[in-house]
Amino acid sequence: MNERKIAVIGGGAAGMLAAGYAAKRGAKVTLFERNALLGKKLGITGKGRCNVTNNCTPEEFIKNITANGKFLYSAINRFSPADTMAFFEELGVPLKTERGNRVFPVSDRAVDIVLALKKFCLQNGVHILTERVTDFIRAEDGTLCGVVTEKRSHAGFDAVILSTGGVSYPVTGSTGDGYRLAQSVGHTVKEPIPSLVGLTSDDGICAASMGLALKNVSVTVTDTAKKKVVYKDFGEMLFCHFGISGPMILSASAHLRPMQKDRYVVSIDLKPALDAQTLDKRMLSDFEKNKNRNFANAFDALLPAKLREPFIRLTGISPDKKINAVTAEERRRVVALMKGIPVSVTGFRPITEAIVTSGGISVKEIEPHTMRSKLCPNLYFAGEVIDLDAYTGGFNLQIAFATAHAAATAAAEA
Ligand SMILES: Cc1cc2nc3c(=O)[nH]c(=O)nc-3n(C[C@H](O)[C@H](O)[C@H](O)COP(=O)(O)OP(=O)(O)OC[C@H]3O[C@@H](n4cnc5c(N)ncnc54)[C@H](O)[C@@H]3O)c2cc1C
Numbered sequence: 001m002n003e004r005k006i007a008v009i010g011g012g013a014a015g016m017l018a019a020g021y022a023a024k025r026g027a028k029v030t031l032f033e034r035n036a037l038l039g040k041k042l043g044i045t046g047k048g049r050c051n052v053t054n055n056c057t058p059e060e061f062i063k064n065i066t067a068n069g070k071f072l073y074s075a076i077n078r079f080s081p082a083d084t085m086a087f088f089e090e091l092g093v094p095l096k097t098e099r100g101n102r103v104f105p106v107s108d109r110a111v112d113i114v115l116a117l118k119k120f121c122l123q124n125g126v127h128i129l130t131e132r133v134t135d136f137i138r139a140e141d142g143t144l145c146g147v148v149t150e151k152r153s154h155a156g157f158d159a160v161i162l163s164t165g166g167v168s169y170p171v172t173g174s175t176g177d178g179y180r181l182a183q184s185v186g187h188t189v190k191e192p193i194p195s196l197v198g199l200t201s202d203d204g205i206c207a208a209s210m211g212l213a214l215k216n217v218s219v220t221v222t223d224t225a226k227k228k229v230v231y232k233d234f235g236e237m238l239f240c241h242f243g244i245s246g247p248m249i250l251s252a253s254a255h256l257r258p259m260q261k262d263r264y265v266v267s268i269d270l271k272p273a274l275d276a277q278t279l280d281k282r283m284l285s286d287f288e289k290n291k292n293r294n295f296a297n298a299f300d301a302l303l304p305a306k307l308r309e310p311f312i313r314l315t316g317i318s319p320d321k322k323i324n325a326v327t328a329e330e331r332r333r334v335v336a337l338m339k340g341i342p343v344s345v346t347g348f349r350p351i352t353e354a355i356v357t358s359g360g361i362s363v364k365e366i367e368p369h370t371m372r373s374k375l376c377p378n379l380y381f382a383g384e385v386i387d388l389d390a391y392t393g394g395f396n397l398q399i400a401f402a403t404a405h406a407a408a409t410a411a412a413e414a
Contacts, residue, residue: 004028006411007147007154008126008161009133010178011038014383014400015163016117021408022161023124030157031121032149034132034173038121039114041165041172045397050110053084053401054394055101064395066195066254068388071363072402075371079405081398091116102394129154136160136181136379143378144185159411163382163404166357167192178385179360185376188362190387194354195254198245199266199345206343208310209239213246218272220340221252222265230264231255234272239306244343250355251392259348267340270303280335287331291324298323302338314341356396360387370410371403378414380407 004027008019011033019031031038045051054061058076062069085095085103093116094106105112121128129149137146137155146155164178179189214237221231231252238246244266256264271279283302290298296319299308312319315334317326326334351357365374366381373379382404390396 004158004412004414005156006030006159006161007032007133007157008163009147009181010162010164010173010383010385011035011128012163012165012172012174012383012400013039013042013117013397014165014385014404015161016121017401018161018163018380018382018404018408018411019126020117020120020124021405022412023121023126025409025412027412028127029125030127030129030154032129032131032133032147034130034177036130038118038128041169041174042114042117042397043110044169044172045110045113046104048110049104049108050113051102051104051392051394051397052088052095052113053081053103053398055081055085055097055103057081061395061398064393065388065390065399066358068363071366071368072388072399074369075402075406076398078409079402081394083405084398084401087401088113088116091120100393133164133177133181136184138185142185142376144376159378159380159414161380161382161404161407161411162385163400163407164385166360166384168194168351168354168357170352174357174384182361182373182379182381182385185373185379187365187373187375190359190362192351192357192359193259194348194351195358195389196250196355196392197253197351197353198240198349199243199249199253199256199264199343200347200349201243201266201343201345203243203343205307205310205314205341206239206243207241208313209306210241212239212304212306214238214268214270214304216272218269219248219252220267220269221255222267223256223263224265225260225263237268242349243345245349247392253348254358254389254391256345256348259345261346262344264345266343266345268343269340270307270338276335276339279338280331283331283335287323287326291322293323295319295321295323295326298326311337311341355392356389357384358387358389360385363387369406371407372410372414378411380411382407
């Protein structure tokens with residue numbers, strides 16, 4: 001019988017899986033969660049549906065990690081997306097794979113994933129305490145032997161797994177406590193920055209078209225400093241009071257490093273299915289049909305209502321001009337704009353609104369096979385608290401599960 005006593009700090013995706021696995025391996029586990037309920041963030045993932053993993057191979061998985069992908073190689077090979085899927089199905093949550101290999105519970109309810117993880121903890125005898133950990137208790141040799149919470153001290157632990165998440169969506173409990181705890185034993189925290197987040201812009205078209213969701217458009221993001229395309233995609237986006245957001249823009253944000261005001265330009269192709277020549281022909285025929293109308297009415301069939309007025313302003317052509325007076329050069333300008341409305345990015349929205357935190361505890365100070373601290377031999381890390389993050393598609397939860405599995409296995413068997 002494994003007599004090891006393990007404290008897991010943070011009852012999110014990573015903490016619950018780590019606690020359950022360590023207990024399954026015979027350790028006596030106490031899970032500390034500051035909220036009254038476990039998995040508050042997990043419960044809102046995937047717009048309440050929880051994109052629990054991505055149904056891909058470990059090799060494909062690594063390609064979707066924004067930074068430090070190699071660090072995950074060992075952990076993801078030992079607890080792969082296929083293992084995550086088998087894990088939840090065994091716990092009684094049937095799963096389905098959607099577009100882009102995104103995996104969701106058949107029920108479309110994130111809460112089913114939360115309840116399954118809680119059940120896994122309870123089935124294996126994890127002791128759950130809803131207390132916020134504020135400090136470690138250290139033995140004379142520098143190892144950890146307990147934790148201090150806002151209520152009391154808990155001593156007698158052989159190992160600690162830190163899984164307190166990042167700093168995004170702090171209302172769910174992830175407020176950066178884990179960074180402070182890790183720093184107290186000498187760890188380096190790479191500055192947390194937002195990832196998978198909306199982009200701000202001063203360009204008038206954004207505020208003027210606020211609330212407009214564009215479907216079936218394509219975006220190309222150029223790093224003007226390096227004169228290089230850093231992101232290209234086709235899908236959905238949204239104009240907001242602050243700039244732009246929506247699925248494609250969130251994904252694009254993970255590629256904008258370093259963020260500098262006006263360094264990146266997002267070019268929106270409103271008609272990706274038509275090349276410039278074909279679009280020009282279509283416009284010529286539209287203009288012909290409406291030649292006696294004002295330019296202000298030229299786009300009734302071509303553009304969504306909210307976009308027309310700001311788009312006309314961008315063309316620089318007077319809205320009162322008769323369509324038959326628009327020159328070929330002006331028409332080419334219109335076509336060029338339709339194939340690429342430029343939006344200059346001034347920055348990220350605040351980290352509190354980001355889907356994930358990029359940055360965190362430096363992977364240089366963590367053993368990749370075990371998630372064990374290289375500075376404090378009985379401290380382990382799991383989940384978003386580590387300097388690891390990925391694109392959208394279920395990859396971030398898979399990072400949490402794979403690192404939690406590695407940490408739990410090593411901590412329980414040390
Ligand atoms: C709106 C939204 C949607 C998302 N959707 C998806 C998705 O569909 N798919 C996907 O892969 N990823 C998604 N993510 C990202 C994913 O939720 C996170 O990457 C993942 O939850 C990280 O798990 P974690 O356990 O490391 O951290 P968290 O889930 O943040 O859990 C950390 C836990 O630690 C607790 N805690 C913090 N400090 C203390 C302390 N001092 N003492 C005790 N407890 C403490 C917190 O209360 C919290 O419960 C989404 C994120 C957001 C914000």
